[in-house]
Amino acid sequence: MENIKKERGDLVSLIVPVLNEEESIRPFISAINDKLSSLEAKLEIIFIDDGSTDKTVDVIRELQENDSRVGYVKLARNFGKEAAMTAGFDYARGDAVVPMDVDLQDPPELILEFHRLCLEGYDTVFGLRTSREEDTKGKRASAGMFYRVFNWLSHTEIPHNAGDFRLIDRKVVEALQKMPERNRFMKGMFAWPGFTSIGVEYNRPGRFAGNTKWNAWKLWNFALDGLTGFSTWPLRVWSYIGAVIASISLLYMLFIIFRTIAFGVDWPGYASLMSAILFFGSVQLISTGILGEYLGRLYIESKQRPVYIVEEFSEGSDNG
Ligand code: UDP
Numbered sequence: 334m335e336n337i338k339k340e341r342g343d344l345v346s347l348i349v350p351v352l353n354e355e356e357s358i359r360p361f362i363s364a365i366n367d368k369l370s371s372l373e374a375k376l377e378i379i380f381i382d383d384g385s386t387d388k389t390v391d392v393i394r395e396l397q398e399n400d401s402r403v404g405y406v407k408l409a410r411n412f413g414k415e416a417a418m419t420a421g422f423d424y425a426r427g428d429a430v431v432p433m434d435v436d437l438q439d440p441p442e443l444i445l446e447f448h449r450l451c452l453e454g455y456d457t458v459f460g461l462r463t464s465r466e467e468d469t470k471g472k473r474a475s476a477g478m479f480y481r482v483f484n485w486l487s488h489t490e491i492p493h494n495a496g497d498f499r500l501i502d503r504k505v506v507e508a509l510q511k512m513p514e515r516n517r518f519m520k521g522m523f524a525w526p527g528f529t530s531i532g533v534e535y536n537r538p539g540r541f542a543g544n545t546k547w548n549a550w551k552l553w554n555f556a557l558d559g560l561t562g563f564s565t566w567p568l569r570v571w572s573y574i575g576a577v578i579a580s581i582s583l584l585y586m587l588f589i590i591f592r593t594i595a596f597g598v599d600w601p602g603y604a605s606l607m608s609a610i611l612f613f614g615s616v617q618l619i620s621t622g623i624l625g626e627y628l629g630r631l632y633i634e635s636k637q638r639p640v641y642i643v644e645e646f647s648e649g650s651d652n653g
C-alpha cells in the first residue's frame with residue numbers, strides 16, 4: 334500500500350464520553366501520556382461530559398489548566414453514550430478521530446497501530462476484541478447472537494466483536510455528520526458509509542475503576558435500536574407469515590367444510606377453537622408490537638429534536 338500513503342493524521346482527536354467517571358479521568362490521561370508519547374501526530378483530547386452528577390467536570394477543568402490538549406463539551410443532561418459520541422465528532426477538529434472509553438478498556442497503545450494503518454491508507458481502523466473474558470457467559474452468547482441476527486437482517490455488515498473503539502479519518506466523520514437520525518446505533522452507523530477498513534485484534538481488559546453503565550434491559554433495547562435502525566425486515570416479514578398462516582387456514586377450512594358435509598356436524602371442538610384463538614391472538618399482538626417498535630421510533634425521528642444539547646464548551650488551547 335506504499336503508493337497510497339496519505340499525508341494525513343497530523344492532528345488526532347480523542348473523543349471520550351464520560352458519565353460519572355471522576356476517578357478514571359486522571360489515570361486515563363496518565364495512560365495516554367505513557368503510551369502515546371511516540372505518536373507522530375498532535376493530540377487533542379475532548380471529554381464529553383454526559384450529564385455527570387459527580388466531580389467529573391471539575392476534574393476535567395483542573396486538568397485543562399495544565400494540559401493544553403484537553404478540551405471538553407458539557408452536555409446539558411445525560412443523553413447517552415451514542416449522543417455524547419456524536420457531540421464529540423461534531424467538536425473534534427482532528428484529521429483523524431478516535432472515540433474511546435475513559436475506563437482504559439480501550440488500550441491507548443493500540444492507537445499507535447491504528448494511526449500507522451490510517452497513514453497506510455485505511456479510512457477506518459477498528460479494534461477487534463479477541464477475548465471477552467470480562468463479560469459473563471450470558472453477555473457473550475447474547476452479543477454473538479445479536480451480531481449474527483443483525484448481519485442476517487441488515488444490508489450493513491458489522492464485524493463481530495468490534496466496539497466503538499476505532500480511528501476514523503476525517504472523511505468518515507463527515508459522512509457520519511450527514512446522518513441525522515436520532516436513533517444512533519453507532520456500530521451500524523460507522524459501517525454504513527463504507528470506505529476502506531481494517532480490524533486490529535486486542536485483548537479487552539476489565540474496567541479499571543467504577544461500574545459499567547449497562548444492564549440487561551438497556552442492552553436489549555440497544556439491540557432493538559440497532560435492528561430497527563438498520564433493517565425493515567422485521568416489519569415486512571408479517572405479510573409472509575400472514576400468507577403462510579392464511580394458506581394453512583384455508584386448507585384447514587376446506588377440510589372442516591368437507592368433513593361437515595360428509596360426516597355431519599362435529600359438535601365438540603373446544604380445544605381446537607381455543608388453540609386457534611389464542612394462537613392467532615398472540616401472533617397478531619406480536620406483529621402489532623413490532624409495528625409499535627418502528628412507529629415509536631418513527632415518532633421520535635419525526636420530531637427532529639437535536640441529538641444533544643450543549644451547556645458548555647471549552648476548547649483546548651493548544652490547537653490554534
Ligand atoms: N457513558 C456515557 N454516557 C452514558 C453511559 C456511558 O458517556 O450514558 C460513557 C462512560 O463514562 C464510559 C463509556 O461511555 O466512558 C463506556 O461506558 P461503560 O464502560 O459503562 O460501557 P462498557 O465498557 O461496559 O460497554
Ligand code: MG
Nearest residue numbers: 434436438540
Ligand atoms: Mg467500559
